[in-house]
Amino acid sequence: MSTPILAQFMAELLSGRVKLVDLTQTLTPEFPIIQLPPEFGQAWPFRIEEISRYDERGPAWYWNNFSMSEHTGTHFDAPIHWISGKDQPDNAVDSIPVENFIASACVIDVSAECAENPDFLLTVEYVKAWEEKHGRIPERAWVLMRTDWSKRAMPKEYLNMAEDGAHSPGPDAEVVPWLIQERNVHGFGTESVGTDAGQAHHLNPPYPCHYFMHGNNRYGLQCLTNLDLLPPQGAVIFAAPLKIRNGSGSPLRVLALTPTV
Amino acid sequence: MTEPLVKPKKKNPVLRTRLATLPPVPRSRTALGLTRAAAEGVFEMQVCADCGTVQYPPREVCGSCLSEHLAWKPVDNRGELIATTTLRHSNDLYFRERLPWRVGTVKMAAGPSVVAHVHEDCAEGGSVRLTLKLDRSGQAVLHALPEKDTPNMNDAPQLRESTCDPKFRRVLVTDGKSATGMAVAKAMLEAGANAVFLGDASTWKTVPAFDKLVASDPRLQVVELDVTDTDSVDRLAASIGGKVEILVNTADYLRDGGILNRKDVNLARDAMEVNVLGLMRLAQAFGPGMCFRAADGSNNAVAWVNILSIHAHAALPARGAWSASKAAALSLSHTLRAELRGAGVRVMNVFPGPVDEEWEQLTPPPKIAPSGLAKAIVKGLQDGVEDLYVGDIAEELRTRLRENHKAVERELGQ
Numbered sequence: 001m002s003t004p005i006l007a008q009f010m011a012e013l014l015s016g017r018v019k020l021v022d023l024t025q026t027l028t029p030e031f032p033i034i035q036l037p038p039e040f041g042q043a044w045p046f047r048i049e050e051i052s053r054y055d056e057r058g059p060a061w062y063w064n065n066f067s068m069s070e071h072t073g074t075h076f077d078a079p080i081h082w083i084s085g086k087d088q089p090d091n092a093v094d095s096i097p098v099e100n101f102i103a104s105a106c107v108i109d110v111s112a113e114c115a116e117n118p119d120f121l122l123t124v125e126y127v128k129a130w131e132e133k134h135g136r137i138p139e140r141a142w143v144l145m146r147t148d149w150s151k152r153a154m155p156k157e158y159l160n161m162a163e164d165g166a167h168s169p170g171p172d173a174e175v176v177p178w179l180i181q182e183r184n185v186h187g188f189g190t191e192s193v194g195t196d197a198g199q200a201h202h203l204n205p206p207y208p209c210h211y212f213m214h215g216n217n218r219y220g221l222q223c224l225t226n227l228d229l230l231p232p233q234g235a236v237i238f239a240a241p242l243k244i245r246n247g248s249g250s251p252l253r254v255l256a257l258t259p260t261v
Numbered sequence: 262m263t264e265p266l267v268k269p270k271k272k273n274p275v276l277r278t279r280l281a282t283l284p285p286v287p288r289s290r291t292a293l294g295l296t297r298a299a300a301e302g303v304f305e306m307q308v309c310a311d312c313g314t315v316q317y318p319p320r321e322v323c324g325s326c327l328s329e330h331l332a333w334k335p336v337d338n339r340g341e342l343i344a345t346t347t348l349r350h351s352n353d354l355y356f357r358e359r360l361p362w363r364v365g366t367v368k369m370a371a372g373p374s375v376v377a378h379v380h381e382d383c384a385e386g387g388s389v390r391l392t393l394k395l396d397r398s399g400q401a402v403l404h405a406l407p408e409k410d411t412p413n414m415n416d417a418p419q420l421r422e423s424t425c426d427p428k429f430r431r432v433l434v435t436d437g438k439s440a441t442g443m444a445v446a447k448a449m450l451e452a453g454a455n456a457v458f459l460g461d462a463s464t465w466k467t468v469p470a471f472d473k474l475v476a477s478d479p480r481l482q483v484v485e486l487d488v489t490d491t492d493s494v495d496r497l498a499a500s501i502g503g504k505v506e507i508l509v510n511t512a513d514y515l516r517d518g519g520i521l522n523r524k525d526v527n528l529a530r531d532a533m534e535v536n537v538l539g540l541m542r543l544a545q546a547f548g549p550g551m552c553f554r555a556a557d558g559s560n561n562a563v564a565w566v567n568i569l570s571i572h573a574h575a576a577l578p579a580r581g582a583w584s585a586s587k588a589a590a591l592s593l594s595h596t597l598r599a600e601l602r603g604a605g606v607r608v609m610n611v612f613p614g615p616v617d618e619e620w621e622q623l624t625p626p627p628k629i630a631p632s633g634l635a636k637a638i639v640k641g642l643q644d645g646v647e648d649l650y651v652g653d654i655a656e657e658l659r660t661r662l663r664e665n666h667k668a669v670e671r672e673l674g675q
């Protein structure tokens with residue numbers, strides 16, 4: 001009888017042939033959040049208040065209260081987050097089938113382009129060229145856009161605000177439906193503060209990644225880090241949001257399993 | 262002639278910091294009428310409704326006709342300095358550390374003869390102006406000042422004990438990027454502040470006017486400060502808490518809307534986070550350090566300024582949550598005042614009417630220019646008041662609240 005599959009997996013993990021990579025940013029009060037025009041409702045940043053720390057408020061224990069929005073820090077976007085996804089089945093973080101919290105990942109490295117052009121948009125042509133080199137994107141895989149945005153200085157360079165708004169990379173309006181229809185992807189992930197580009201409100205439709213991904217019951221991950229530690233193909237992502245009733249998203253720990261050879 | 266105050270030297274770090282002592286507190290409840298007048302910067306005494314006699318010290322019945330009808334009213338503050346003496350010895354801890362101390366008797370044009378602290382530029386036998394000020398205990402005391410302003414008169418150590426002059430002091434403006442914050446910073450520099458720390462809660466945002474201001478004077482220093490973030494407040498206090506001698510809390514979160522026109526409490530909660538809990542975080546982080554330095558030389562920590570609103574006293578239903586946050590901040594400020602009084606650090610509450618800034622765009626004039634508000638704050642500190650009403654609307658509402666607060670409530674709700 002062959003070794004049970006999970007025992008084999010654990011053996012690979014313990015031997016170091018499979019490595020765990022943390023794709024999560026640390027939650028701190030300073031971590032930037034998406035900025036909407038001030039007259040709109042705003043997402044809460046991460047805030048933390050100590051309850052006690054081995055002191056008169058609780059002599060033997062340390063703990064904190066914290067508050068934040070569903071879309072603060074490294075977080076998951078559920079389809080219900082966008083109006084296009086509001087009527088999809090199982091579209092909130094509590095109803096998404098748990099199988100969908102594990103998926104393989106393709107990492108498209110556009111960091112060189114983004115260093116030159118903060119408004120870089122990922123195109124169908126670019127993805128096809130990437131496939132020539134690294135192979136076809138498999139079904140139900142996360143497409144993660146490596147921009148090295150997570151290495152930028154927080155918060156100024158990361159949000160990269162100018163008088164006309166934020167300037168950060170993202171997918172263009174054609175590549176998102178193409179990834180869904182032609183490659184049946186699982187979702188789209190980025191290092192910047194949203195899955196869409198900083199200037200995506202000028203695209204048609206505005207915010208195409210949100211619009212098409214959620215409109216097709218696919219998911220989003222943003223504020224990722226350490227994408228430079230993943231191979232173009234072959235990593236597996238574990239990304240399970242908190243089980244918030246009817247939640248539109250959630251901060252979460254995103255872990256990647258990646259082969260070392 | 263008053264010797265101009267010299268810029269304080271850098272502190273000797275191995276000398277023990279002088280701790281705060283307070284002048285004695287012997288006043289009766291009736292005398293708190295004087296405290297109110299001094300707190301608001303007006304000169305009022307009891308006047309007998311029956312015979313017109315001006316009373317001093319405050320009393321229950323008229324010293325002349327025994328009538329009980331004594332009303333606090335503005336009275337002529339002029340007088341003649343008939344005798345002075347300079348104290349060189351005192352058994353009181355507070356005065357011992359501040360000798361010599363000049364006192365004298367003033368024969369007021371309004372009638373009474375009063376004992377007052379006497380400014381060094383007042384000549385015996387000459388005319389003087391009397392003013393009511395709060396001493397470090399928060400008690401009203403009379404100061405005799407020269408008939409006309411003299412050069413550097415506010416620098417006189419005895420007067421400076423009753424005021425909170427920004428000259429040679431270091432100021433933290435908690436939101437330095439707002440229109441009011443920038444104006445306050447400018448006014449503090451003009452008033453001779455040694456340094457102004459400008460809090461910035463949105464370092465990612467470029468505000469050209471702010472950059473221009475920061476480049477204009479080396480005494481300005483930008484510091485990261487978000488009053489909704491306990492860690493941010495604590496970090497700043499750990500870094501500059503020992504240098505803040507005047508704290509001006511300009512942080513404000515103003516959004517329109519009553520209660521029933523929204524389905525959530527998010528904006529209300531954001532307003533409370535900034536306007537109420539923000540004040541509390543600042544107090545917990547900066548209050549103890551300021552108390553510790555409340556008697557530390559000529560640039561001792563002296564004042565905590567809250568920019569509230571006249572609507573802290575009377576809700577504006579069009580901005581219901583914001584009004585509630587201002588009322589809560591006012592209540593909190595009274596606790597803070599009680600807690601800082603033991604060290605002699607003064608809490609000055611500022612009650613402006615509408616200020617001419619972006620969130621008041623649709624408010625019809627008259628509105629106070631941020632620069633006007635800032636100048637009033639500086640003057641309030643120089644005068645040493647506790648409650649400062651700024652602008653016609655604030656003054657009018659304050660008067661009408663005293664006359665008929667129900668009428669004000671009804672009218673603001675229309």
Ligand SMILES: [Zn+2]
Nearest residue numbers: 309312323326
């Ligand atoms: Zn009388």
